[in-house]
Amino acid sequence: MPPSPSPTRFAYLGPEGTFAEAALSRAIATPEGRRDPQPSVAAALGAVRSGDADAALVPLENSVEGSVPATMDGLADGEPLVITREVFLDVAFVLAVRPGTALADVRSVASHPHALAQTVGRLRDLLPGVTPLPTTSTAAAAAAVAAGQVDAAVCAAIAADRYGLEALFDDIADHAGAVTRFVLVQAPGPLPAPTGNDKTSLTAVVGDRTGALLELLQEFAVRGISLTRIESRPTRQRLGVYSFSLDCEGHVADPRVGEALAALHRMCDDVRFLGSYPRADGRDNRPVGDTSSDAAFADAETWLARVRAGEV
Known part of the structure; x- marks a missing residue:
């Protein structure tokens, strides 16, 4: 299968000035192409x-607040999409206001729920008695401040600059060093080639039966495949039926990873492949023992073929 053309039309969680825009700039070195901010994760994936877009850049998880449900659900439902790249971005927040606004003048503050959760302690100290308001993104909060709809926003410094605001306080996160993981998502097509240090993402729906999750985990364990993330989401069908979203080390082209996914396809009610792509978190995949290496799997396949051909 020929390689897919490089995407030139990008959607991202907007408006302009979001961390997603910064992550997209990191992922796509060239300034060429179209970049369209979208009002929500669902809209970016829908593009x-x-x-309307070749690829979308959306947040998947944060080191402090965990996963982004809108992205997890958006990838699990609807027409299939696959992750082709991940981007890690250090996240720092400022308390931004219109020029000339003093802290005593702030009667309302807004931001994305994840940003508010990461700054709840500082906001309580700085603005006691003020109830934070949720918005679709940190940049949307900055835009609302610029429009005079709220007094202050928790946002990125780039958003404050973009909307003509000034920062009353820098680095207001309760936990310094937060990192958000973004993913570049495209329509299914030729996958990125294996690099030897890859991740594979998928969702799997297991039946409501004793030991179902253990059976899923065993398919990875017996093949020496490490999971880097696993969490459950309700399928919204009925209570007790869950979709497990997970990342594992390796590429679907690796024999042992491919065999594990095939096993899940047999045992699970549903499996959705979400992509194999280069790992970008600065870590190396864990060493695999001799009996679980790709070479061992290839040797076993060759032996089995000889047995089936009567060449015992």
Whole structure:
């Protein structure tokens, strides 16, 4: 299968000035191409599904607040999409206001729920009695401040600059060093080639039966495949039926990873492949023992072929 053309039309969680825009700039070195901010994660993914964009850059998880449900659910439902790249971005927040606004003048503050959760302690100290308001993104909060709809925003410094605001306080996160993982998502097609240090993502729906999750985990354990993330989401069908979203080390082209996914396809109610792509978190995949190496799997396949051919 020929390689897919490089995407030139990008959607991202907007408006302009979000951390997603910064992550997209890191992922795509060239300034060429179209970059369209979208009002929500669902809209960004929908732009790819409709053909209005070649790829979308959306947040998947944060080191402090965990996963982004809108992205997890958006990838698990609807027309299939695959992750082709991940980007890790250090996240720092400022308390931004219109020029000339003093802290005593702030009667309302807004931001994305994840940003508010990461700054709840500082906001309580700085703005006691003020109830934070949720918005679709940190940049949307900055835009609302610029429009006079709220007094202050928790946002990135780039958003404050973009909307003509000034920072009353820098680095207001309760836990310094937060990192958000973003993923570049495209329509299914030729996958990135294995690099030897890859991740594979998928969702799997297991039946409501005793030991179902253990059976899923064993398919990875017996093949020496390490999981880097696993969490459950309700399928919204009925209580007790869950979709497990997980990342594992390795590429679907690796024999042992491919065999594990095939096993899940047999045992699970549903499996959705979400992509194999280069690992970007600065870590190396864990060493694999001799009996679980790709070479061992290839040797076993060759032996089995000889047995089936009567060449015992």
